[in-house]
Every structure is written in C-alpha cells, then in structure tokens.
Amino acid sequence: MKFNNIHVTIGENVTLGKNVKIGDNSIIYDNVQIGDNTIISNDCVIGEPLSSYYYDENYINPPTIIGSDSLIRSHCIFYAGSEFGDFLVTGHRITVHEKTIAGHHCMFGSYTSVHGFCKIGNYNRFHSYVSIGMLSECGDFVFIYPFVVLTNDPTPPSNKLIGVKVGDYSQITTSAILLPGCEIGKHSLVSANSTVNGKFPDDSFISGAPAKFIGKLSKMPFFNTENKKHYPWPKNFKRGMPWECIDLSEEKFSSQKNDM
Amino acid sequence: MKFNNIHVTIGENVTLGKNVKIGDNSIIYDNVQIGDNTIISNDCVIGEPLSSYYYDENYINPPTIIGSDSLIRSHCIFYAGSEFGDFLVTGHRITVHEKTIAGHHCMFGSYTSVHGFCKIGNYNRFHSYVSIGMLSECGDFVFIYPFVVLTNDPTPPSNKLIGVKVGDYSQITTSAILLPGCEIGKHSLVSANSTVNGKFPDDSFISGAPAKFIGKLSKMPFFNTENKKHYPWPKNFKRGMPWECIDLSEEKFSSQKNDM
Amino acid sequence: MKFNNIHVTIGENVTLGKNVKIGDNSIIYDNVQIGDNTIISNDCVIGEPLSSYYYDENYINPPTIIGSDSLIRSHCIFYAGSEFGDFLVTGHRITVHEKTIAGHHCMFGSYTSVHGFCKIGNYNRFHSYVSIGMLSECGDFVFIYPFVVLTNDPTPPSNKLIGVKVGDYSQITTSAILLPGCEIGKHSLVSANSTVNGKFPDDSFISGAPAKFIGKLSKMPFFNTENKKHYPWPKNFKRGMPWECIDLSEEKFSSQKNDM
Numbered sequence: 140m141k142f143n144n145i146h147v148t149i150g151e152n153v154t155l156g157k158n159v160k161i162g163d164n165s166i167i168y169d170n171v172q173i174g175d176n177t178i179i180s181n182d183c184v185i186g187e188p189l190s191s192y193y194y195d196e197n198y199i200n201p202p203t204i205i206g207s208d209s210l211i212r213s214h215c216i217f218y219a220g221s222e223f224g225d226f227l228v229t230g231h232r233i234t235v236h237e238k239t240i241a242g243h244h245c246m247f248g249s250y251t252s253v254h255g256f257c258k259i260g261n262y263n264r265f266h267s268y269v270s271i272g273m274l275s276e277c278g279d280f281v282f283i284y285p286f287v288v289l290t291n292d293p294t295p296p297s298n299k300l301i302g303v304k305v306g307d308y309s310q311i312t313t314s315a316i317l318l319p320g321c322e323i324g325k326h327s328l329v330s331a332n333s334t335v336n337g338k339f340p341d342d343s344f345i346s347g348a349p350a351k352f353i354g355k356l357s358k359m360p361f362f363n364t365e366n367k368k369h370y371p372w373p374k375n376f377k378r379g380m381p382w383e384c385i386d387l388s389e390e391k392f393s394s395q396k397n398d399m
Numbered sequence: 400m401k402f403n404n405i406h407v408t409i410g411e412n413v414t415l416g417k418n419v420k421i422g423d424n425s426i427i428y429d430n431v432q433i434g435d436n437t438i439i440s441n442d443c444v445i446g447e448p449l450s451s452y453y454y455d456e457n458y459i460n461p462p463t464i465i466g467s468d469s470l471i472r473s474h475c476i477f478y479a480g481s482e483f484g485d486f487l488v489t490g491h492r493i494t495v496h497e498k499t500i501a502g503h504h505c506m507f508g509s510y511t512s513v514h515g516f517c518k519i520g521n522y523n524r525f526h527s528y529v530s531i532g533m534l535s536e537c538g539d540f541v542f543i544y545p546f547v548v549l550t551n552d553p554t555p556p557s558n559k560l561i562g563v564k565v566g567d568y569s570q571i572t573t574s575a576i577l578l579p580g581c582e583i584g585k586h587s588l589v590s591a592n593s594t595v596n597g598k599f600p601d602d603s604f605i606s607g608a609p610a611k612f613i614g615k616l617s618k619m620p621f622f623n624t625e626n627k628k629h630y631p632w633p634k635n636f637k638r639g640m641p642w643e644c645i646d647l648s649e650e651k652f653s654s655q656k657n658d659m
Numbered sequence: 660m661k662f663n664n665i666h667v668t669i670g671e672n673v674t675l676g677k678n679v680k681i682g683d684n685s686i687i688y689d690n691v692q693i694g695d696n697t698i699i700s701n702d703c704v705i706g707e708p709l710s711s712y713y714y715d716e717n718y719i720n721p722p723t724i725i726g727s728d729s730l731i732r733s734h735c736i737f738y739a740g741s742e743f744g745d746f747l748v749t750g751h752r753i754t755v756h757e758k759t760i761a762g763h764h765c766m767f768g769s770y771t772s773v774h775g776f777c778k779i780g781n782y783n784r785f786h787s788y789v790s791i792g793m794l795s796e797c798g799d800f801v802f803i804y805p806f807v808v809l810t811n812d813p814t815p816p817s818n819k820l821i822g823v824k825v826g827d828y829s830q831i832t833t834s835a836i837l838l839p840g841c842e843i844g845k846h847s848l849v850s851a852n853s854t855v856n857g858k859f860p861d862d863s864f865i866s867g868a869p870a871k872f873i874g875k876l877s878k879m880p881f882f883n884t885e886n887k888k889h890y891p892w893p894k895n896f897k898r899g900m901p902w903e904c905i906d907l908s909e910e911k912f913s914s915q916k917n918d919m
Contacts, residue, residue: 140408140426140428148660150660164424164684166660166701168660178453181426182442182702184733187733188661193698193730213447213476214474214476214734216751230494231476231494232492232494232752234750234751234752234769234770249494249512250494250510250512250770252769252770252787254787264556267514267530268528268530268788270787270788270805270806282555282556284550284552285530285548286530286546286548286574286834288805288806288833288834290804290833292804293883293884294881294883294884294890294892295802295804295830295832295848295892296784296802296830296892296896296898297883297884297889297896298883298885298895298896298898299883299884299885301884310555310556312555313548313550314548314574314576314806314834316833316834316852318851328555331550331576331578331594332576332592332594332608334852348852348868361554362554363553363554363557363558363559364553364554364557364558364559364561365558365559369554369557370554372554372555375558376556376557376558378556378558400668400670400686400688401708424684438713442702470713473704473707473736474734474736490754491736491754492752492754509754509772510754510770510772524816527772527774527790528788528790542815542816544810544812544815545808546790546806546808546834570816572815573808573810573836574806574808574834574836588815591810591836591838591854592836592852592854592868608868621814622814623813623814623817623818623819624813624814624817624818624819624821625818625819629814629817630814632814632815632816635818636816636817636818638816638818
C-alpha cells in the first residue's frame with residue numbers, strides 16, 4: 140500500500156530510472172537523479188533544499204544522485220548535493236546532509252545522520268543512531284554501531300573543524316567516540332564506550348576512555364560463536380559481502396536484519 | 400484535530416476493537432488487530448511490511464496485535480509480526496521491528512527502537528532513545544533510560560547473535576551498555592555510562608567501564624528525595640504501578656511525564 | 660515546494676505574524692502564536708496537545724509562543740505550553756515538551772528533545788540527539804553536543820526529580836552525562852563521555868567517569884586550529900554570536916552548518 144501515487148511530488152529536472160517506485164507522500168526536489176530499480180518508500184524527502192532556499196529567491200537546488208537497486212525506507216531526508224552509489228539500503232528517518240559522497244552497497248540504520256561533507260566508501264554499514272560528523276572519511280567495509288559519534292571540533296566551538304578517518308574493514312562499536320582528527324587504521328576494532336584520540340595503525344584493538352592500543356586485533360583471543368578466531372573478520376563473515384556468491388536481489392533487502 | 404478520518408488507510412483483514420481511534424495520515428496494514436479503546440495517533444504505521452514486501456509479489460503480512468486501552472503517539476512505526484499487551488503507551492517516532500512480544504502496561508519513549516525478536520515483560524518503561532537489540536529479553540517492571548543499548552554481537556560482525564537478559568524490577572540507567580550475552584538479575588541497578596559484561600545476581604549494584612559488582616543494591620546508601628533508603632524501589636515508587644490503587648484511565652496517559 | 664498550502668491545518672485562536680510561512684502537512688493547534696517572518700517547514704506540529712487531550716472532552720490547549728524570524732525545519736513536534744524567543748532555528752524531528760521557556764537565538768539540532776519544565780537562555784546551541792531532561796536550566800550561550808543527557812532522577816525511579824544547571828558559555832561535549840542535581844559553572848567545559856556529579860565553579864575543565872575538576876579551563880593548554888589558546892572561547896568564536904556584526908538575515912539560517 141506504499142505505492143499508490145498519492146501525494147507524490149516531483150520537482151523539475153528529475154531523472155527517474157527504469158522501474159523506480161516512489162512511495163506516497165514523498166517529495167523529490169529539483170535536480171535529483173535516481174537509478175534503475177530503486178525504491179523510495181513513503182514520506183521521504185530526496186533533495187531537501189539547503190538553508191539558502193528559505194531566503195534566496197534565486198536558489199537553485201544542487202544535484203543529488205541516488206544509485207540503482209536501492210531501498211530507502213520511509214521518513215528519510217536526503218539533502219540536495221550528495222551522491223550515493225548503487226545498492227544503498229536505509230532504515231527509517233535517516234538524515235543525510237549535503238556534500239556527502241558514498242559508495243555502493245552501503246546501509247544506514249534508522250535515526251542515523253551523516254552531517255555532510257563526508258566521504259564514505261563501499262559496503263559501509265552504519266547501524267541505528269550513528270552520528271557521522273562533517274568532514275568524516277570512511278574507507279570500505281566500515282561498520283559503525285549505535286550511538287557512535289565521529290566528531291570534528293577540537294576546541295568547541297571552533298572556526299575550523301578537523302574530520303575523522305576510519306580505515307577499511309574497521310569496526311567502531313557501540314557508543315564509541317572518535318575525537319577530532321582521530322585516525323583508525325584498517326582491520327581495527329574500537330571497543331564499546333571508548334573515547335579515542337590520535338592515530339592507530341592497521342590491525343589495532345583499541346579500548347578505554349581515553350582509549351589505548353591494547354594489541355594487534357588479529358592476535359587477540361576473540362572467538363566467535365563458531366569457536367573460531369574471528370579477526371580479520373572477512374574470513375568469517377560473508378552475509379551481504381562481495382566475497383559471497385549470493386542472489387543479491389534477495390540479499391540486498393534482507394541482509395540488514397541485524398544491522399538496523 | 401488528530402481524528403478527522405483524513406488519509407487514514409486500512410488494509411485487509413484488519414480488526415479494530417470498540418472505540419478505536421485512528422489519527423490522520425496513519426496506515427494500518429493487512430492483518431493487524433487493535434484492541435478496544437486504543438488510540439493510534441496521527442502519522443503512524445502499524446504493521447509495517449517486512450523486507451520481502453518490496454520484491455515478493457506474493458508477500459503476506461504477518462499478523463500484528465496491539466492490545467486494548469493503548470495510546471500510540473504520532474509518527475511511530477510498528478513492523479508486522481509483533482504482539483503487544485494492553486495499556487501500551489508510546490512517545491513519538493518509535494520503531495518496533497518484527498517478532499517482538501511485549502506484555503501489558505509498557506511504555507516506550509520517543510525515538511526508542513526495539514530491533515525485533517525480543518521478549519518484553521509487563522510494566523516495562525523504556526525512556527527516549529533506547530536501543531533494544533535483537534534477541535533481548537526483559538522481565539517485568541524493567542526501566543531503561545536514554546541512550547542505553549542492549550547489544551547482541553560478541554564479535555562484530557557475527558553470524559550468530561547472543562541476546563541480553565534483564566531481570567524483573569531492574570533499572571538500566573542512562574547510556575549504559577549491556578554487552579552481548581550479559582545477564583542482569585532482578586532488583587538490580589546499572590549505573591550511568593557503565594559497560595557491562597557477564598552475569599550478575601539479583602540485587603546487584605553494577606557500575607564502571609568495565610562494570611563490576613559494587614555491592615548489594617539494597618545495602619547501598621542510596622536515599623531518595625524523601626530521605627528514605629530507595630531500593631528495592633517498589634516500596635517507594637507507585638506511580639502507574641499495579642500496587643497502587645489508581646484510576647488507570649487517568650494514569651495511563653499522564654504517568655509517563657518523566658519517562659518520555 | 661514546501662509552501663503550497665496543501666494540508667495545512669490551523670486551529671482556533673492562532674495568531675500568525677506578518678510574513679509567516681507554514682509548510683505543507685503542518686498542523687498548528689489551538690492557541691498558538693507565531694512571530695513575524697517565521698518559517699514553519701513541512702510536516703511540523705506546533706502546539707501538540709498534552710496527554711489529557713486524549714481523554715478529556717473539555718481539554719483546552721495551553722498557549723504556545725514561537726518568536727519572530729525563526730526557522731523550524733520539517734517533522735518537528737512542539738508541545739503546547741512552551742515559549743520560544745526570536746531567531747530560533749531547528750533541525751528536523753526535534754521534540755519539545757510543555758513548560759519549556761527558551762530565549763532568543765537558540766538552535767536545536769535534529770532528533771534533539773527537550774523534555775519540558777526547562778529554562779533555556781539565549782543563544783543556546785543544542786546539536787543533534789541531545790536529551791534535555793525535565794527541570795533542566797541552561798544559561799546563555801550554552802552549547803551541548805550529540806548524545807549528551809541532562810538527567811534528573813537521583814534514585815530511578817523517583818517521585819521527585821532534581822534538575823541540572825549549566826552556566827553561561829559552558830560547553831557540554833559529546834556523550835557527557837550530567838547526573839541529577841549537577842551544577843556546572845560558567846565558562847566551563849565537560850569533556851566527551853564524562854559522567855558528572857556535584858557542583859563545579861566557573862572556568863572548570865571537567866573530565867572523567869566519574870568526572871573530576873581537572874583545572875581552570877582558561878589555564879589548560881587547549882589550542883585551536885589557529886594556534887591560539889581557545890578558552891574563554893567568546894574571544895575566538897564569533898559565528899552567529901552577538902559580538903559579531905553580521906547580516907543576521909543571512910547568518911541565522913546558515914550558521915548552524917556544523918551545529919545540527
């Protein structure tokens with residue numbers, strides 16, 4: 140019942156690919172491009188106008204690109220001026236601000252926000268209530284868990300912000316805080332509730348408040364529920380990952396079962 | 400002005416009890432059953448379809464049950480396949496995923512989400528911004544405060560999740576994290592910002608990151624604003640609780656004043 | 660496309676100033692007053708009725724005042740019975756409960772909630788996901804960052820709550836928790852992830868869990884990106900502040916760039 144074409148508003152210069160579905164009460168603002176087979180569920184806003192829209196009569200909405208084969212669940216707001224690769228999946232009520240460039244196969248859980256001017260790689264999974272501060276950069280296969288904040292202001296309030304960088308395959312777990320300028324290497328894990336400052340090499344296990352390098356993650360005795368040493372995790376986790384041969388048409392929508 | 404029957408959509412095989420009110424712009428999907436006297440405020444979704452809805456033409460919505468005498472405030476999303484007892488009260492914009500079984504007299508504050516496959520007892524109160532991970536189990540009279548996470552993934556990302564258990568009457572306070580497999584006994588209290596791993600007996604006061612058993616909660620010098628030893632709290636707190644003789648028709652909607 | 664006068668609902672005894680714009684699907688309940696030049700974007704609720712609305716046939720909505728020159732972004736809910744000064748700017752989906760008195764030039768980021776019975780001064784900036792508990796009091800120029808909680812319940816669950824006080828110019832940074840009755844002086848800074856109890860004098864740098872007074876903030880070696888000692892911050896930060904001569908018509912909407 141989401142797709143009755145009721146109260147759907149489409150702006151000017153909007154390009155919809157083949158087979159695109161737009162849910163009821165959704166608004167697609169000017170200069171938005173949506174790839175083939177993408178589903179925008181109900182009550183979404185794609186291409187939300189920037190601040191100057193409210194007072195500048197000559198406001199022109201910057202272009203927004205949503206890739207193909209994506210599913211944006213209800214009540215999400217995507218500001219104009221961002222670009223998302225194919226196979227994006229979101230939960231409900233996410234907010235993405237302008238100048239965000241994200242790769243393909245990303246998942247963003249409910250209530251998550253990306254504050255703009257961010258670079259996000261491929262296969263990133265941000266769970267619910269993740270706050271990605273402006274100027275953040277995440278590599279590929281970065282997983283971020285609830286109530287994590289990627290900050291950017293070294294001396295609040297500052298005139299100039301410094302973003303955070305997270306390397307490929309790294310896991311930033313529940314309620315961790317990455318302080319401004321913090322850099323996490325590849326294949327690392329930040330433990331829950333850590334407050335992290337500084338730069339950490341690849342394969343780091345990082346824990347504490349303030350957080351310290353505890354040891355090489357691959358050497359830590361972290362065993363999974365199959366009793367195997369878990370890290371580096373790509374050898375043990377395949378769901379939705381490109382190293383698994385799967386039927387993506389099924390996978391893309393069901394794989395976030397425990398991610399949203 | 401919430402109940403003008405404007406843009407209310409009701410699916411097939413929906414059973415509405417006596418005296419049920421549905422707010423404007425709300426959607427009740429197929430196979431939802433709502434008990435007598437329940438109010439669904441405006442812009443709610445009850446029975447939100449699961450992922451396969453988007454690609455399976457033969458999708459059938461699992462049954463959803465909302466009890467009687469409940470108040471669901473605006474902009475909430477309840478996925479199909481869950482069951483809630485009578486006297487449920489919610490704040491705004493909560494999200495409840497499938498396979499959640501909750502008892503009666505529960506309250507869920509604004510922005511809270513229950514990620515599904517959870518068992519929730521009677522008289523639970525989850526404040527705002529609570530994240531209840533999949534496979535969580537809460538007893539009766541469990542109170543959970545803002546930014547608490549009940550996690551489930553011991554080695555993120557895992558194939559198999561392990562839920563958290565919280566015993567009757569326990570209080571999980573602000574921003575605490577219960578790590579996967581954690582078990583909190585009855586009549587316990589987890590202090591703010593704690594990171595909790597392992598199993599704790601009844602009547603525990605649990606604090607720290609990593610959290611430790613500090614002592615028996617009933618023996619701790621915690622005095623309330625009436626200068627009485629507060630724990631076990633049921634002897635000192637009655638508002639909305641069944642050991643108080645109150646007019647529930649009044650209480651059910653006003654008692655969450657400091658809970659949302 | 661936000662202001663087409665589609666599905667705008669205006670209650671009784673509503674006073675709209677000159678030049679007020681109300682976005683589509685927004686509802687203004689009874690007894691709301693909105694100042695000149697204010698923009699209420701789409702899907703907002705101003706004057707949301709209190710609990711007794713649902714069961715009291717004689718319910719009368721308490722008066723709600725929104726000042727002039729304000730911008731309330733989409734999907735916000737303001738309960739009836741609060742009062743906001745001029746030049747308010749909000750993100751999306753904020754929730755403000757009754758009996759909140761806020762000064763002028765405040766900014767509240769997306770997903771933030773103010774739980775009511777609060778006093779908020781002028782030029783406060785609450786970023787996203789801030790939870791301001793009931794009975795909180797903030798001075799002027801108080802900045803609060805994501806996932807901060809101002810709590811109020813000393814022995815959860817209590818019958819009587821004790822609010823938190825934050826002095827002028829103080830900065831409460833990411834994920835800090837201010838415990839019930841906590842008082843932070845003026846020109847202080849609470850570091851990220853701190854759990855703060857007790858009373859702290861002006862010019863405090865407060866850090867840790869449990870948090871301690873580390874030293875006078877003005878004496879700490881905190882240098883900003885211009886390599887200047889940053890605190891007291893008003894000498895170094897002017898954006899949107901009244902000590903800067905700026906064209907407010909531009910500033911008011913663009914200055915929260917890194918605040919939401």
